[in-house]
Amino acid sequence: MSLLQQKYAALINPDVLRAHQKPILLATGITAAVTPLLAYAWSCYREWLTLGPGGIPYHFFGWLLQTSLHLIARSDTREPLPGPYKRLEDVAAMYGAAATKSYFGNGQSQIPKRKGGRPTIPTFVAPQRQTSDIAPAAVVAAEKAFLDALAAANTSLFEARNSKLEGPLHQALWLRLPSASTADDAEKQKTLQELRTRVGRGSDGEFAHVHGEGSVHVTLSPADAKAAIEAEWAERHPIAGVWGSRAMVPWGFVLVYAPRDEAEFAVFRELMLAGARYVTEGAGVEVVAPE
Structure with missing residues (x-):
């Protein structure tokens, strides 16, 4: 069995999953909460770019500044x-x-x-x-x-x-x-x-x-x-x-x-x-x- 196969075999081992259950659930919850916020921020940024340059830097950090x-x-x-x-x-x-x-x-x-x-x-x-x-x-x-x-x-x-x-x-x-x-x-x-x-x-x-x-x-x-x-x-x-x-x-x-x-x-x-x-x-x- 290759090193890669051994790695993924370990990941699906029930004992390993039980040991990491709480961290996995926490990471999943954080991802579920953050993903919509990131999607909304990206949508706002793209909308802001359509207004064109004006007054503040015309890039992501300019958008953060105006935010x-x-x-x-x-x-x-x-x-x-x-x-x-x-x-x-x-x-x-x-x-x-x-x-x-x-x-x-x-x-x-x-x-x-x-x-x-x-x-x-x-x-x-x-x-x-x-x-x-x-x-x-x-x-x-x-x-x-x-x-x-x-x-x-x-x-x-x-x-x-x-x-x-x-x-x-x-x-x-x-x-x-x-x-x-x-x-x-x-x-x-x-x-x-x-x-x-x-x-x-x-x-x-x-x-x-x-x-x-x-x-x-x-x-x-x-x-x-x-x-x-x-x-x-x-x-x-x-x-x-x-x-x-x-x-x-x-x-x-x-x-x-x-x-x-x-x-x-x-x-x-x-x-x-x-x-x-x-x-x-x-x-x-x-x-x-x-x-």
Whole structure:
């Protein structure tokens, strides 16, 4: 009898089986419990990969990182006011006087209700994307062109360059923040700190960018974010406002859904302009809307 035959003969020996019964049962139980979890994790990972690169490393460890972010992420992204706040003024207080205002064209925090319900947004923390009502490539190009035109029309206020929040594959609109060295008195330092809090401590001034499927992230005033969420044009990012004034992105950092027609593209334009007016409040320069 060969060594291999002797090995398997020993494994089926009744005395050997009885001696190893408990460990075998334990291993079998662990395998039965873990296998569905591994299958679910693999399925989630494959679904996450379909969203494409954005913000965090595009591999298994990036997926694990975003999974760990669920420990701090918010689930009330479609609530007009984030819990536990009951009043808009309480949310706005950490961002200064600018945060209590609306910056829509009519100045009334009014926005028409979006028709047809919200698109599907998977529950991943990052990247945040929509997987239904995907915009055609021409619409995505038009969105990017509008942000570029907004930067070109307001060169003293904005610049268009690679995104920090989403990575170099995405172009973003940045507020030209004054450097700390030019803020040579206490009042200017206070203004600079307020601006950084307004756009998020982790954004470095980035306040808008377009995704490949047509959705857009933009920082709105809390008043306008509330109105956009109520009208079902947007929802907050899962980590928006987490850690309050030290947040990477503020409470008004929302995902605006991809426009489906010309009328919705007009709403997209107005939302981008509202964000631009908000982040530049107090600069003493009026935002010029592109033609």
